[in-house]
Amino acid sequence: MSEKILAREGIMDLVLYIPGESGDENMVKLSSNENALGCSPMAQEAMAKAISGVNEYPDPTSLEIRKELAKLHDLDASQITISNGCDHILSMVAQAFLNEGEEVVFASPTFAAYATNTLILGGKMVKVPLKEHTHDLDAMAEAITEKTKLVYICNPNNPTGTIVTQQQVDAFMEKVPENCIVVFDEAYFEFSEDENCGSGMKHLREGRNALVTKTFSKLYGLAGERIGYAMGPANLMNILQRVALPFPVGRVAQAGALAALEDQEFVEATLKSNAQARAFFYEAFDNMGIQYCPAHGNFIFADLRYPAPEVFERLKKKGYIVRPGHGWGYDTWQRITFGTKEQNEGLMEAIKAVLEEF
Numbered sequence: 001m002s003e004k005i006l007a008r009e010g011i012m013d014l015v016l017y018i019p020g021e022s023g024d025e026n027m028v029k030l031s032s033n034e035n036a037l038g039c040s041p042m043a044q045e046a047m048a049k050a051i052s053g054v055n056e057y058p059d060p061t062s063l064e065i066r067k068e069l070a071k072l073h074d075l076d077a078s079q080i081t082i083s084n085g086c087d088h089i090l091s092m093v094a095q096a097f098l099n100e101g102e103e104v105v106f107a108s109p110t111f112a113a114y115a116t117n118t119l120i121l122g123g124k125m126v127k128v129p130l131k132e133h134t135h136d137l138d139a140m141a142e143a144i145t146e147k148t149k150l151v152y153i154c155n156p157n158n159p160t161g162t163i164v165t166q167q168q169v170d171a172f173m174e175k176v177p178e179n180c181i182v183v184f185d186e187a188y189f190e191f192s193e194d195e196n197c198g199s200g201m202k203h204l205r206e207g208r209n210a211l212v213t214k215t216f217s218k219l220y221g222l223a224g225e226r227i228g229y230a231m232g233p234a235n236l237m238n239i240l241q242r243v244a245l246p247f248p249v250g251r252v253a254q255a256g257a258l259a260a261l262e263d264q265e266f267v268e269a270t271l272k273s274n275a276q277a278r279a280f281f282y283e284a285f286d287n288m289g290i291q292y293c294p295a296h297g298n299f300i301f302a303d304l305r306y307p308a309p310e311v312f313e314r315l316k317k318k319g320y321i322v323r324p325g326h327g328w329g330y331d332t333w334q335r336i337t338f339g340t341k342e343q344n345e346g347l348m349e350a351i352k353a354v355l356e357e358f
């Protein structure tokens, strides 16, 4: 029997998610925005200890972590939902709120999960092109109709790394109707050094229909353990929790996340290393006359001027895996995750050599 008949209607139209390539151990992987410094040694220790307890189910709602996050974000623990990666949180958001045929507004290009989850639930995508590589909030506000249920704002944006400011977010929220839920994906928020970087936190505190999602994958370096969370007003959390998995986050992940929240030193080291990498790429690209977007995340999006798949392959031959931009409609751009000093310098040598080959 053909897959088309077996699958639920529309499912076979979905394209498989293609993550950044990982290569082998000898390759330097700068394609998935992972933490260049690894993860907190305190988290490692806590995770190693947690292994002996894995015969027992974990805490279903990660209460200890929610309490710590509540302190960190000045919320109540009931305003936080934790799941198996921010990716699963985004899937839950669509499951909990989106009816078939309702519209979902998001930028193009942005993080792929918003489109995928909309398609799975039978929602209608309304893609609003970036303007100067940045969310065009005026156009997004205009794209909202009475059928719009969800709006996603990825700030800083993946893949471009650009931000919208708090003033822009506030002005946008003025125009959003009450019955429409705005999801702020702030996976990279802490990496931005711009104190004006826009956030949805203020709006969810005010009880607006706003959610903010975050992840332990990037800042805390726990991408391999899968843990992320959503914050929102109690009424939205009450709805979101209905679609929760019974035990979404394993014991090891919970132990790692809890310890990671206590290791401020590791967070500071990550942000410092990130700032140094950013400065390094800015200077190197400026010297080479290469155009790039302001890099507010832990990666930089740059126009390396030659066809992205070809540049990607040639860099790979030299041992570096980056993320080619053609899938996002940026035919000569690459998204480069910030690595360690040594990795960044090595990559820059490889980029220079590759560009000279053309």
Ligand SMILES: *Cc1c(COP(=O)(O)O)cnc(C)c1O
Binding pocket: 033, 084, 085, 086, 087, 088, 111, 154, 158, 185, 187, 214, 215, 216, 217, 223, 226, 227, 228
């Ligand atoms: C990495 C990323 C996520 C997913 O985070 P996980 O917790 O690893 O699932 C979500 N949103 C954006 C914008 C990301 O870049």
